Amino acid sequence: MINFGPFQQFMSDLKVYNSYSRQKEVFSPLTPGHVGMYVCGPTVSGESHLGHARPYITFDVIFRYLQHLGYKVRYVRNITDAGHFEEEGREAEDKISKKAILEKLEPMELVQKYTNLYHWAMEQFNTLKPTIEPTATGHIVEQIGMIQQIIKAGYAYEVNGSVYFDVKKYAATHDYGKLSGRVIEDLLETTRELEGQEEKNDRADFALWKSAAPEHIMRWQSPWGEGFPGWHIECSAMATKYLGGQFDIHGGGMDLLFPHHESEIAQSTVCNHTSPVRYWIHNNMITINGRKMGKSYNNVIKLTELFSGDHPALEKAYHPMTIRFFILQTHYRSTLDFGNEALQAAEKGLKRLWDAYEKLQALSYKPQDGGPDLQLEANSLKLVAEFSEFMNDDFSTAKVLANMFELVPTINSMKDKTIPTGALSAETFALLQTSFKTWLEDIFGLKGVSEADNAKLQGVMQLLIDIRKEAKGKKDFATSDKIRNQLAAMGISLKDEKDGGMSWNIE
Numbered sequence: 001m002i003n004f005g006p007f008q009q010f011m012s013d014l015k016v017y018n019s020y021s022r023q024k025e026v027f028s029p030l031t032p033g034h035v036g037m038y039v040c041g042p043t044v045s046g047e048s049h050l051g052h053a054r055p056y057i058t059f060d061v062i063f064r065y066l067q068h069l070g071y072k073v074r075y076v077r078n079i080t081d082a083g084h085f086e087e088e089g090r091e092a093e094d095k096i097s098k099k100a101i102l103e104k105l106e107p108m109e110l111v112q113k114y115t116n117l118y119h120w121a122m123e124q125f126n127t128l129k130p131t132i133e134p135t136a137t138g139h140i141v142e143q144i145g146m147i148q149q150i151i152k153a154g155y156a157y158e159v160n161g162s163v164y165f166d167v168k169k170y171a172a173t174h175d176y177g178k179l180s181g182r183v184i185e186d187l188l189e190t191t192r193e194l195e196g197q198e199e200k201n202d203r204a205d206f207a208l209w210k211s212a213a214p215e216h217i218m219r220w221q222s223p224w225g226e227g228f229p230g231w232h233i234e235c236s237a238m239a240t241k242y243l244g245g246q247f248d249i250h251g252g253g254m255d256l257l258f259p260h261h262e263s264e265i266a267q268s269t270v271c272n273h274t275s276p277v278r279y280w281i282h283n284n285m286i287t288i289n290g291r292k293m294g295k296s297y298n299n300v301i302k303l304t305e306l307f308s309g310d311h312p313a314l315e316k317a318y319h320p321m322t323i324r325f326f327i328l329q330t331h332y333r334s335t336l337d338f339g340n341e342a343l344q345a346a347e348k349g350l351k352r353l354w355d356a357y358e359k360l361q362a363l364s365y366k367p368q369d370g371g372p373d374l375q376l377e378a379n380s381l382k383l384v385a386e387f388s389e390f391m392n393d394d395f396s397t398a399k400v401l402a403n404m405f406e407l408v409p410t411i412n413s414m415k416d417k418t419i420p421t422g423a424l425s426a427e428t429f430a431l432l433q434t435s436f437k438t439w440l441e442d443i444f445g446l447k448g449v450s451e452a453d454n455a456k457l458q459g460v461m462q463l464l465i466d467i468r469k470e471a472k473g474k475k476d477f478a479t480s481d482k483i484r485n486q487l488a489a490m491g492i493s494l495k496d497e498k499d500g501g502m503s504w505n506i507e
Contacts, residue, residue, distance in 0.1 A: 013388075013392045014026070014027040014069065014392045015027065015392060015393055015394055016249075016279050016281060016394055016395070017281070017333060017394045018278075018279045018280055018281075019179060019257065019280040019281065019282045020178065020179050020277070020279075020280045024393075024394055025279065027279065029071070029248045029278075030246065030247070030248055030278065033070070033071060033072060034071065034072050034073075034074070035066050035071045035072070035073045035074070035248050035249065036073075036074050036076075036243040036244065036247035036248045036249070037059070037062075037063065037066075037073060037074070037075050037076065037243075037247070037248060037249040037250075037251065038076045038077070038078075038235070038238075038239045038242075038243055038247065038249070038250050038251070038277075039055065039056075039059045039075070039076070039077045039130075039250075039251040039252060040055075040077075040078065040235060040251070040252040040253075040256055040260070041077045041078040041079050041080065041133070042079065042080065042118050043080040043081075044079055044080065044081050044110075044111050044114040044115045044118060045098075045110070045111075045114065046114060047114060047117055047302045047303065047304060048114075048117065048118045048121050048302070048303050049293075049300050049301060049302050049303060050286055050288070050293060050300075050301045050302075050303065050306060050338065051253070051285075051286055051293055051300075052118075052121075052303070053121075053125065053286075053303065053306075053323055053327065054253070054283050054286055054327055054332075054336060055251065055252060055253050055283050056077075056122060056125070056127055057125055057127060057323075057324050057327050057328070057445075058251075058283045058327070058332045058395075059075075059077075059251045059281075059283075060125075060127040060128055060445060061328065061395065061397060061443065061444060061445065062249075062251070062281070062395055063075050063128060063130075064128065064442065064443050064444075064445060065391060065395065065443050068438070068442065068443055073131070074131045074132065074242070074243065075128075075130040075131045075132075076130060076131065076132045076133075076134065076238065076239065076242045076243060077130040077132075077133055078133070078134050078135065078136065078234065078235060078238050079111075079115060079118075079133060079134070079135045079136070080135075080136050080231070080234065081108075081111040081115070081135050081136050081137050082135075082136045082137045082140075082218050082228060082229065082234075107217050107218050108137075111137075117304075121303040121304075121320075124303075124307065124320035125320050125323070125324050125445075126320070126321070126324065126445045126446070126447055127445065128445070132242050134238045134241075134242065136229065136234040136238075137218075139234065139237050139238050139241065140220050140229065142237040142238070142240075142241055143229045143233045143234055143237045144209075144220075144222050144223070144229075145237075146233060146236060146237050146240070146267065146271050147163055147208045147209055147229075147233060148223065149270070149271045150165065150208065150267060150270050150271060151163065153270050153271075154166075154169070155169055155170050155266075155270050156208055157201065158224050159199045159200070160199055160211055161211030161224050161225035161226075161227060162199065162207060162209060162210050162211045162224070162227065163207070163208040163209040163224055164200050164201070164205040164206065164207055164208065165205055165206050165207075165208055165263070165266065165267065166201065166202070166205060167202065167204040167205050167206065167266070168202055168204065168205075170266050170270070174266070174269060176262065176265075176266055177262065179257060179258075179261055179262050179265060179280060180257040180258035180261070180262050182258055182262070206230065206232060206259060206263050207230035207231075208229070208230050208232075208233050208267070209222060209224060209227050209228070209229055209230060209233075210227050210228055210229075210230060211224070211225055211226070211227045212226050212227045212228055216228070231260065232259070232260055232263035232264055232267060233267060235260070235264050236264050236267040236268045236271070236276070239264075239268070239276065240268060240271065240272060240276075245268070245271075245272030245273070245274055245276065246272065246274050246275065246276055246277070246278070247276065247277060247278070248277075248278050248279060249277070249278070249279050249280075249281055250264075250276070250277040250279075250280050250281070251280075251281045251282070251283075252282060252283075253282060253283055253284075253285065254282045254283065254284055254285060255285065256282070257282060261280065264276065265277070282333070283332045283333065284332065284333050284334055284335050284336065285335060285336075286335075286336050286337075286338060287335060287336070287337045287338070288301070288313060288337070288338045288339070289313070289337070289338070289339045290337060290339075298312075299313055301313060301314070301338075306318055306323065307319070307320060308490070309489060309490050309491075313340075314340065315340040315344075316340070316344075316489065316490055316491045317490040317491065318343050318347065319347070319449050321350060321446060321447055321448075321449050322343060322346055322347045322350055322449070323343075324444075324445065324446060325346050325349065325350040325446060326338075326342065326343060326346035328397040328398070328401060328444055328446075329346060329349070329397075329398050329401055330398055331394075331395075331396055331397070331398050332395060332397070333394075349405075350446070350449070351449070352405075352408065353401070353404060353405060353408065353440075354440075354446070354448045354449070356407075356408040356411045356412060357411075357436050357437075357440055358448065359411055359412065359414075359415040360411045360414075360432065360433055360436055361433060361436075361437070362415075363411075363414055363415065363421055363429075363433075364421070365421045365422070365426055365429045365430070366420065366421055366422055367422040367426065368420045368422030368423065371422075371425075372422065372423055372424050372425045372428070373423040373424075376410065376419075376423050376424065377423075377424055377425060377428055380407065380410065380424060380428055380432060381428055381431075383403045383406055383407055384403075384407075384431060384432065384435050386399070386400075386403050387400050387403060387435060387439055390403070391443075397444065400439060400444075401444075404436070404439070404440075407432070411432075461492075461504055464483055464487070465494070465502045465504070467479075467483065468480050468483045468484065468494070468502065469502070471483070487504070492504055
């Protein structure tokens, strides 16, 4: 057996819930010591919203933990910057072309704008960059090549410059629908009457390539004429190119089970003659105050709105670390409900935990007469040992955090000197310090809110104070009051001092 050092044991202990088999399985990668992971990235036709936060934070923690276990991970997360043809949406609609017209931008100018915003938001959440971040537009050749393979294998057909995947033919000899739990009859019942359906052989078939109408902006030459790729083919093409015909983990939200991931399996299986993914991992959905997030409910919260508090559903602004912590407090396969009360509780919880962590790091160990408290020692060791046990049980971040909170009273008591540090052995005390750092910072990717933003916040506040002073000097009280009131809505109070200066504090 190859020896991968101190983490060899943990490698074999990890269990993940496989959406394909609907059960937990021992994680065993194709190549010992290496993991290939693909996660569906954003469609950059608009600003990233709250729904994007959960999968990318979830898989960031999985990425971090796999590396902690000693694996070399190739993490591929794509950018969808073309097409995104949706079977359940308007036929042949290109979100990026449509949005570019509305904003009077060149399509790639719009793509760059929203890609930059997405990257900025991911930085605020402290997510690590993927190993490779391919774009759909950068892999048109690969997508066309894969479509040609599928046609050659007899599982696709061309009509009027468009190419469709023959679902019924594929399903006759393969397990189509196993991932999502759907059967062909269900697919036919749930397929909407859409424009262009009449050119398909069957309503269940999905587009691999769409012929571009004259007004369609983004188009490429293909063997079937000018057009653009279907939504599903891009991920199959990029995953195959960078991870091979079969790889370890494919991730994404549960909303992608069907049709996206089901279609990926079919396309990739035809081209690579094997099931493409060993372990399918899906995070559950986000609701807001008990309701599904959607435009019809007027509750889609953009990440910039979340950070600024500028949305009717929000009582205040929420720091990115509060959001990250809140997401990790719930198991990734459970529904997560966002509400002001829950977010504010998470805000207080993160502060309490981080304060204890900083106190712990500042403590110096002093042995006590009579040695450690054996009961406290045993309890502390058990709580720390369970960090790995819980994480190895399908990434149970919530249980790890719960154990950390159980250790907070001990840490606070040591800081207050009501319990001496010597109540633990020197080894256990050191283990407590290193474990909190490893799990909070390295694996969970959390930061102290004050540490993360203090310098920038100071600069922004001074700028606002200067603008407000200038406005008051010009008797522009509307601007002066607007600055004060909007800061108050974000939980920051401004106070006019007797000497004409201004002070501020976060409530």
